[in-house]
Amino acid sequence: MTHHPHLIIAAGGTGGHMFPAQALAEAMVRKGWRVTLSTDARGARYTGGFPHVVEVREVASASFARGGVGAKLAAPFRILGGILSATLRMRREKPAVVVGFGGYPTIPAVAAAILTRRPRMLHEQNGVPGKVNRIFAKRVDTVACGTWPTVLPEGAQAIHTGNPVRAAVLDRAGAPYTPPGDWPMSLLVFGGSQGAHVFSEAVPAALALLPEERRGQLRVAQQARPEDAEAVAAAYEAMGVRAEIEPFFKDIPRRLSEAQLVICRAGASSLADVSVIGRPSILIPYPFAANDHQTANSKALVEAEAAIRIPQSKLTPEALAEAIASVLTQPEAAGRMAQAALSVGVPDATERLVALVEELAGLKPAKTHEDQE
Numbered sequence: 281m282t283h284h285p286h287l288i289i290a291a292g293g294t295g296g297h298m299f300p301a302q303a304l305a306e307a308m309v310r311k312g313w314r315v316t317l318s319t320d321a322r323g324a325r326y327t328g329g330f331p332h333v334v335e336v337r338e339v340a341s342a343s344f345a346r347g348g349v350g351a352k353l354a355a356p357f358r359i360l361g362g363i364l365s366a367t368l369r370m371r372r373e374k375p376a377v378v379v380g381f382g383g384y385p386t387i388p389a390v391a392a393a394i395l396t397r398r399p400r401m402l403h404e405q406n407g408v409p410g411k412v413n414r415i416f417a418k419r420v421d422t423v424a425c426g427t428w429p430t431v432l433p434e435g436a437q438a439i440h441t442g443n444p445v446r447a448a449v450l451d452r453a454g455a456p457y458t459p460p461g462d463w464p465m466s467l468l469v470f471g472g473s474q475g476a477h478v479f480s481e482a483v484p485a486a487l488a489l490l491p492e493e494r495r496g497q498l499r500v501a502q503q504a505r506p507e508d509a510e511a512v513a514a515a516y517e518a519m520g521v522r523a524e525i526e527p528f529f530k531d532i533p534r535r536l537s538e539a540q541l542v543i544c545r546a547g548a549s550s551l552a553d554v555s556v557i558g559r560p561s562i563l564i565p566y567p568f569a570a571n572d573h574q575t576a577n578s579k580a581l582v583e584a585e586a587a588i589r590i591p592q593s594k595l596t597p598e599a600l601a602e603a604i605a606s607v608l609t610q611p612e613a614a615g616r617m618a619q620a621a622l623s624v625g626v627p628d629a630t631e632r633l634v635a636l637v638e639e640l641a642g643l644k645p646a647k648t649h650e651d652q653e
């Protein structure tokens with residue numbers, strides 16, 4: 281019987297953690313590894329997208345943040361129980377590597393890897409780590425960072441891998457950018473996976489301030505929550521702007537590649553998409569994200585002068601209109617922004633994660649920090 285190295289991937293039950301976990305799982309399965317996913321019931325629902333050879337191991341979900349008083353009191357015991365059974369199992373199984381992607385459901389597997397001294401790493405998607413990754417950051421061999429720089433506890437071993445993006449984004453990586461000119465200009469507006477209510481008022485109000493002839497050249501595609509869609513469509517129609525309004529665009533990669541300007545939040549995957557394809561952007565970080573991590577996420581693009589950041593507290597129609605006009609009326613500057621975005625993008629994030637896993641398993645010589653860019 282051939283020996284397949286065993287990778288345990290632990291990921292919390294939200295798209296933000298699951299998506300990069302899935303990208304790594306697929307790549308490792310292709311390499312002939314046996315992959316086990318450790319997640320909770322919520323995470324198990326995402327696993328439809330995982331390669332079927334991945335074995336899903338559900339852990340009792342025990343978040344301190346959710347549930348009633350009874351659930352909160354029981355949470356530490358459930359977590360301890362989870363750690364204990366994961367530890368006993370890991371002692372038997374001796375996985376080659378354990379990778380945690382963040383979230384409460386990763387506690388048992390990552391803690392067990394620490395207790396049984398298995399090679400282990402974390403992947404942190406955001407510029408400020410979530411609670412669980414912050415606790416474990418110094419007790420793993422490596423923290424692979426989706427966002428660079430990432431604020432980590434002192435002493436943690438950090439390496440920049442970027443956040444994996446989907447195949448449809450990679451197909452358009454660095455697609456030639458058409459700077460704004462006299463032809464129709466496309467403006468793409470989207471929130472995170474849920475959409476952003478503020479954009480439904482702010483963007484039409486900003487476009488209303490642009491000179492009429494400029495407005496006439498615009499083609500807007502805007503993600504809006506279902507309850508806002510009608511009002512947004514009516515606002516654009518009233519000012520003669522051609523607009524497509526959808527609750528969720530399935531073809532964001534194509535739309536990004538065709539956009540002259542993107543207005544979005546600063547979620548980790550959104551920024552990975554924008555920077556791998558390479559488009560100028562106006563970013564309005566979601567102000568209630570834990571530890572304001574979206575502002576941290578946007579740092580690299582803003583410092584590279586690829587993006588204009590407007591804090592939500594300063595998001596007036598005037599400020600947004602000024603930012604939009606500054607990109608759309610300066611084709612050369614817009615072209616430079618698109619190029620600068622590419623310098624932040626990491627199209628080979630999945631390969632970088634794979635290389636780290638192989639290195640931890642002792643299958644590849646360790647890279648020194650100097651080898652990194």
Ligand SMILES: CC(=O)N[C@H]1[C@@H](OP(=O)(O)OP(=O)(O)OC[C@H]2O[C@@H](n3ccc(=O)[nH]c3=O)[C@H](O)[C@@H]2O)O[C@H](CO)[C@@H](O)[C@@H]1O
Pocket residue numbers: 295296297405406470471472473474503527528529530531532546547548549550551553566569570573574577
């Ligand atoms: C509100 C909140 O706390 N959001 C968090 C959540 O992001 P959330 O999952 O909301 O947002 P992300 O930016 O990470 O991902 C959104 C993904 O959906 C795509 N998309 C979006 C709109 C659309 O119409 N079609 C479409 O395909 C985007 O291109 C992107 O690939 O997890 C991320 C990763 O931990 C964090 O960085 C975010 O801060």
